[in-house]
Amino acid sequence: MAFTTTVKRSVVGGVALALAGLGISASLAQDEESGRTNLPSIEGEKLLTRLKSPQGHPLKWVVSGFEFRTRDTQALQLDDFSNPAFLWVERGEEAWSTAEGEAGKSCESCHGDVEDSMKGVRAKMPKWSTDKNRPMPLEDKINQCRKERMGAEPWKWESDQMLGMTALIGLQSRGMPVNVNLEAGDMMAWWERGQKLYYTRMGQLDLACANCHEDNNGKYIRADLLSQGQTNGFPTYRLKWQKLGSLHRRFKGCMDQVRAKAYKRGSDEFVALEVYTAWRGSGLSVETPAVRQ
Amino acid sequence: MAKSKPRVKVPKKAKAGEVITIKTLISHTMESGQRKGKDGKPIPRKIINTFTCEFNGQKVFETNLEPAISANPYFEFNMKVPESGTFVFTWVDDDGSVYTKEEEISVE
Structure with missing residues (x-):
């Protein structure tokens, strides 16, 4: 497994460099999982961006995309x-308290303060829905509310x-560990479907997700550093x-980049892949809304 | 996004003569005019072309923006504040729209 070791080493190197450069305030709290000090933090909230994988996980270390980006x-x-994503978060805040649809309700009418009611929601997504008999990403949940409770256009x-x-709902879970419940309903079947997709080569370039993100993360693909x-x-x-x-x-x-015909947003295939990839990142802090290259 | 919305961060309080950091961000597509739409025709240029900051009526910062600047332009600059007052930030759009935002600061 000489190959794996190289990948790991280069990732570790990147982490050390990135942190040294950031000059994050010297918080002495130690990350138990990796033994690392000086975790990145936002507004005093620490982010766990790197942890040792649990047994049976395909990767040795679970590393957030944050660590692969430049200072x-x-x-x-x-x-x-x-963070420019907060322009959207502000719009989300407005929409949260704006009544829409036939029922004359806003999100706030039922859920109250977003900071209380939506805390931890993003960390558990996608979540099994008993009435729809499938896992539901956050987008589907929101539209379900809009259609069924507010009588508004999805x-x-x-x-x-x-x-x-x-982004607004995700932000309420920032810093909390990703934790998808695979025991609910038929989640395992979706997880398996997602796993199958993850390892299936496709497109003209004949690449599976795993070829880049599992086998070669930490290496450059032309000018771009591959993350997990x-x-x-x-x-x-x-x-x-x-x-x-x-x-x-x-x-x-x-x-598109491997020149395959992409599935549609919200399709069963992508939902299954979302279940599987979310599980691969179990334990990482939610970073919504993150900034990437 | 439909309408441009500015965000500004100015400290609420400062000491006289202190150097403060001002941060501004505005949502804007900054359409360069170089791109073509799905119909093959060029998408007309629409950018923020000027950004200014005035303090108590006096211009303290001004810049012209060019088409190669990314969407949602962000400016950060430092300034020495002599007295309490009001900052007025102004962004001028190619289509003639002007977006403004005011912030107060109290200097002890």
Whole structure:
């Protein structure tokens, strides 16, 4: 396994460099999992961006995409003011208390203060829904509320309204560990379907997710440093997109890049992949809304 | 995004003569005018072309923006504050819209 060792070493090197450069205030709290000091923090909240994998996990270390980015990009994320995703969060806050639809209700009418009611919600996504008999990503949950409780038009998956709301709700879980419940309902079947997709080569380039994100993370693919493809920061402000984007947009982007015909946002395939990839990042802090390259 | 919305961060309080940091961010697509739409026609240029900051009526910061600047432009600058007063931040759009935001500071 000489190969794995190389990958790991280069990741560790990157971490040390990135942290040294960031000059994060000397907090002496030690990360038990990795024995590392000086965890990155936002507004005093620490982020666990790297931890030792549990047994049976395909990776040795679970590392957030944060660690693979440059100092500058990291700095954008570590300051809520400079993080452009907060433009969407503010829109989400407005939408939260705006009544819409036939029922004349807003999110706030039922859920109250977003900071209390939505705490921890993002960390458990996607979550099994007994009435729909499938796992539901946050976007589906929001539209279910809009259709069934508010009598309002559902939002499009990649609309600014939807991104604002998923960012606002996700933000309430920032710093909490990703923890998908695979025991509920038929989640394991979806996890297996997602796993199968993750390891299936596709497209003209004949690549599976695993070829880049498991076998080669920490290495460059042309000018871009490959991450583990963790999902803990979504929706994410991507500098390339110059806007906030959903996880399914990122999935689609990867599939386009290997020249495969991408599934649709919200499709069963992407939901299954979301279940599986969320599980791969279990224990990482939610970083929503993260900033990436 | 539909409407541009500015965000500004100015400390609420400062000591006389202290150097403070001001941060500003505005949501804007900064359409360069170089891109083509799905119909093959160029998308007209629409950027924020000027950003200024005034303190008690006096201009303290001004910059012109060019089409290569990314969406949601962010500015951060330092300034020595002599007295209490009001900052007025102004962004001028190509389409003639002007977005402004005011912030107070009290200097002891």
